[in-house]
Amino acid sequence: MNILYDERVDGPLPSVDKPALLAALREALPDLDILHRSEDLKPYECDGLSAYRTLPLLVALPERLEQVQALLRLCHQRGVPVVARGAGTGLSGGALPLSQGILLVMARFNRILEVNPQGRFARVQPGVRNLAISQAAAPHGLYYAPDPSSQIACSIGGNVAENAGGVHCLKYGLTVHNLLKVEILTVEGERLTLGSDALDSPGFDLLALFTGSEGMLGIVTEVTVKLLPRPQVARVLLASFANVEHAGRAVADIIAAGIIPAGLEMMDNLAIRAAEAFIHAGYPVDAAAILLCELDGVEADVHDDCARVDAVLRQAGAREVRLACDEAERVRFWAGRKNAFPAVGRISPDYYCMDGTIPRRELPRVLAGISQLSETYGLRVANVFHAGDGNMHPLILFDANLPGELERAEALGGRILELCVAVGGSITGEHGVGREKINQMCAQFNSDEITLFHAVKAAFDPRGLLNPGKNIPTLQRCAEFGALHVHHGQLPFPDLERF
Amino acid sequence: MNILYDERVDGPLPSVDKPALLAALREALPDLDILHRSEDLKPYECDGLSAYRTLPLLVALPERLEQVQALLRLCHQRGVPVVARGAGTGLSGGALPLSQGILLVMARFNRILEVNPQGRFARVQPGVRNLAISQAAAPHGLYYAPDPSSQIACSIGGNVAENAGGVHCLKYGLTVHNLLKVEILTVEGERLTLGSDALDSPGFDLLALFTGSEGMLGIVTEVTVKLLPRPQVARVLLASFANVEHAGRAVADIIAAGIIPAGLEMMDNLAIRAAEAFIHAGYPVDAAAILLCELDGVEADVHDDCARVDAVLRQAGAREVRLACDEAERVRFWAGRKNAFPAVGRISPDYYCMDGTIPRRELPRVLAGISQLSETYGLRVANVFHAGDGNMHPLILFDANLPGELERAEALGGRILELCVAVGGSITGEHGVGREKINQMCAQFNSDEITLFHAVKAAFDPRGLLNPGKNIPTLQRCAEFGALHVHHGQLPFPDLERF
Incomplete structure (x- = not known):
């Protein structure tokens, strides 16, 4: 899978003088852990979507808010892109590094700051693992509801960035429905609070806007989550x-x-x-x-x-x-x-996990469509999904060692997502767009809508330094990718009527 | 209550040549109903917050999308502000007209376009009354959950603009939790779709951002709401x-x-x-x-x-x-x-309905604080509220005919909202900020946060023509209003410790 950052379609990234940047960082932040040798950078070259890999320019491992703030200011001053990363379990390449950018690893912010049983909330740092919140709340008979499959490893900051889901979303909602507020740092290092301790907040709903924005609008530095009583x-x-x-x-x-x-x-x-x-x-x-x-x-x-x-x-x-x-x-x-995903991993050398959402009533038609596409492309597809909320996870089975299979898997995946859009659904349920589905965004949205996304992005990050090339495609990319726009099913998926 | 649009603090509004604008509108849109004589404009001088009144420059009553589109384009071209209005039942002056702006009344868009029992949604025009949706869905055993007290009269477009609530929000959520998608027109008359027929949508969550944005980001032209099965x-x-x-x-x-x-x-x-x-x-x-x-x-x-x-x-x-x-x-x-509000209206010549939200655990303290403030200001306060979600509606009883009482009621109301902010709550639960609570926004947010709101607003409406002077205060206004910022309780409310 080869749609890494492509300067031709995504616009030029500034080329960064690595030794000069490293020296400047060391001078400004002498106690900040920075990785710079390629053997040290190697473990960070991908997230949970391991088919996409890039070696970051540098990896920063801050431990204190002031370090993140100073780092952001320095990068902003020098025009250096910054990609934030939590535990790196994301499945859409949202935390994929940039060769000319800093990877900002928030994993060391792993303290639970407060568990408040009366107020039924927990205030935690972004590197705290999803499951650790529920464990800390357990003595009070409380828990944090969203439970992505990776909950033993994934961090709450990453959950906010991707608006993570889980098998219990149907009743308890996605991450966005289980947050009270987040503290963020803007690209310029300013501290902002989005949301409040109360259940509503005036002005525009920036908490909802921020949740799922995949590190493009700011860096999460603290999260206040709602806790629920554990069911009897x-x-x-x-x-x-x-x-x-x-x-x-x-x-x-x-x-x-x-x-x-x-x-x-x-x-x-x-x-x-x-x-x-x-x-x-x-x-x-x-x-x-x-x-x-x-x-x-x-x-x-x-x-x-x-x-x-x-x-x-x-x-x-x-x-x-x-x-x-x-x-x-x-x-x-x-x-x-x-364990369905690893189980499928045992019967196939490789698999590619998709994540689309469809209106529930379209389930039978989309399943028939996937089965037909599976035949056309000559690849098996296993279906495992959150049926209650229409969130599908087709697993495409392939063998990367057979020439052409990986490309065929990728093409089939794209077709499945376009089918989801064609029936009025969306190209993601809970995994995010990241790098993986950036082209399918052109199928989901028209150019006015994509232009608006860019304008909103610019309101937070005018120079486009936070996680560039993810989530929101450039209009050039959509033009390059072809006239795939099937906006909310208005233009039919070519084969839709056959299913 | 006299905090109408104030050019000194809110910035100058362009002065509009009314005859020229009227002539241009009539030429471009010969079949558009336009009111322009003061006796015709009079019924539109306020919304449900009747203490604030301004006569609009013109009132437009379009019936077709193309008319709205053409009107917006013409206004955009000429730099004329536009305030959208649904049924005018809002309680925070969100639909208060501007003397130099057009009031765009969407009430004639009152068709229910589709009730889909399989998909459990209804697609309606913005002028459809809240209760009418549930009535249309009733034959299928379904209903639309949010139920503001005004549900017999208020329109769904206004509900979206204010993110309306109701007594059943505790279980079923606010408007934003009960929407699938909205169609909007931008200030330039472009059609956009926010959200999708599926339960999740990729990219930034513009549907949540738009909901509750009080007519500042665009004009709602169609709403797809979720329907729920009526409880047994x-x-x-x-x-x-x-x-x-x-x-x-x-x-x-x-x-x-x-x-x-x-x-x-x-x-x-x-x-x-x-x-x-x-x-x-x-x-x-x-x-x-x-x-x-x-x-x-x-x-x-x-x-x-x-x-x-x-x-x-x-x-x-x-x-x-x-x-x-x-x-x-x-x-x-x-x-x-x-009927608690009209009931209170029977025992007092006037009353002023507040709308603040606090963390549930702070209820006893805030009630004690309100009672003390009530004594200090010499005005009775009746408390009626959505206790389950911490959304309070203190009703301040006063007599506008007694000199100084109105001003005292307004001041007391402001103090109550500041108290809500000081305990970590917010200045609105479900009524919105509108014109009424614009000053208290300065207590809720710091200048960085308000600057960000303006940047987001500019992403949709760079020239600030949609509902200017509502919802988000200018920084000048906050400076004028004084250093009231008590950001999420970080600075204590002066008397807080006494309660």
Whole structure:
């Protein structure tokens, strides 16, 4: 995958005099850890999307706010681009370094500053791991709801940058819905507070604007997250279906019944078999699709809801519905789902994880479309996804050692995302655009909209020094990439009618 | 209340040649309804905040998108400011006209374009009334959740502009949480789509940025809202308390128990008595405070939750808890609350409705502070509010015919908002900043933050023609207004420690 920063389409990046910059940094910040030798830079050449790699010019590992502030001021003065990075678990290349830029690693800001059980919030530094927040809140019976698969490793600053999701988003929302405020540093090193301790904030909603902005508007230095009371009980139902359409309809029926499951996940046969072989979760390997539906809350409510969901599932054509009989089985059911990606990794030398969102009602059509595209491109696709909120994660299986397969996988991925856009969906659910999906942004938005994105970016960062080349494509790139614009389904995806 | 557009602090507005503008509009748009005589303009001189009045230069009443587009282009060309207005029910003067600007009334865009029960959304024009959406969705068992008190009259375009709330926000969120996408026209008449039919959209979250931006970033021309299944049952508990602190603690305890009521409202004694005298809702007139707690969902869950909330309320010190025995009583309980504002209007010649949000845990302290400020200023204050989300609506009672009372009410209101900011809260919950709270914005934000707001505004509207003088104060205004900045409680409210 070779769409790294391309000066021809993305505009020239200033070429930086590395020794001079290093000397200036050392003089201004003698106690700042800076990596500059290529063997030290190597571990930072990619994030969780390992197919894209660039060696950063320098890596800075600050520990104090003042260091970040001084670093930003110095870079701003010299016109040096800065890419912020948390734990580097992102899947869309949002933290991919620039050869002519500094990689600002925020991992050492790893202190939990306050857990306030009365106010039900935690105030933490950006390098704190997602799961560590819930662990710190656990003694108070509280937790932080968004739970990306990488929650054991990913940091909350990165979660804010990518507006991370997880299997429980359906009920509890994305990162943006679970924040009270963030402290940021602007590109010029100014400290700003976005949001407030109250549930609403006047003026423009800069907290929501900032969340998911992928490091292009500022650097997160502190995050205040909402904490929720841990549900008394959680139960999981596993339903198996003889065909995928029935499973899709069951999803719609559950939502239509007014039930909001804590999680509602779908896996297709290829994913089921891979996960079962790896985790032995007890999945029915002959099912065309399974649904995992988690219900949480107080005992009596969950008991009643389980019965209702069971009835809806059977009505929708489930051939079997199993309620996890104890907590061990519940954890096992989820383990299969949560390990679906590595499980697929075991049956294929390489896989490429996509992340598109579609209106829920389009599930059957899009699944049919993916299956047809999979045949056309001669590559298998396993489907594992957050069915409840229409957030799909097709996994494209390929072998990078076979000539042309990687390019074919990339092309197929692009086609799948365009299909999502064509049915009124979007090219990302929770992984962000980053570097990976920058071309598909041209399919999602028209040039007026992209121009507006750039204007908003310029309001925060007029010289474009924060994470350039990610998230928002240049108009040149869209022109180069071709007339792909299918804006919210207004222009049909060429093959859409066939699905 | 006299803080109308002030050229000295807000910058000069271009003086407009009215006959020339009228002639140009008539030539470009011969079939556009335009009001220009002062007797025709009079009904538009204020919105729901009737203490502020200005006669607009002209009122335009377009019926078609192309008319709005052409009008905007013409105004942009000539540098004429445009203030958009929906139903004019806003309580913060957001739709207050400008003497040198056009009032763009969107009320005739009142068509429901689509109700899609499968996709659970409705696509409507901006002038459609909030309640009309739920009425159109009712045959499908669906409804639109946000329910401002004005829902019978207010329009969805205005709801988007102000990010309107309602008594059910605690469970179902504000307007921004119930939107899928909006179509807008920019100040230059360009059509843009913000958001998508899917639950997430890539790039910066311009939909959230736009929601609540009070007509400063663009004109809403179409809104796609989410629809929810109507809950099977809703029950209301009424709890009475001998003191306000116990009621405040009960709110915290209910939330801490992991229950999310559909609504959780508090009224103090003055409000209770006013409402009871007006509506005969059956409120205990000797209670220091009452809580109304609505639980909704499926029969069995609601039954169990009612029992749990009942226990929590008694534990917190409620001296009586009553479950509305039938639907008629439930509606009566709510009628008292929903008519609290007009009820207070019956016991005082005038009242001034505030709208601040505070962290829930600060409720007792802020109520004590308001009571003390009320004494200091010699004006009664009735408290009616969305206790569950910390959104307060103190009603300041005064008599505009007594010299100095109006000014004292305004000053007291300002102090209450500053108190909200000082405890980490915000100067608005759901009414917006508009014209009313523009000075208090200087207490909420520092100059860097206000500068950033202006930069974001400029990204959409570089010449500042859309609703100038609202929502975001100029730095001159903040300087003029004095050094009131108490940024997120960092500088203490002078009297805070006494409460």
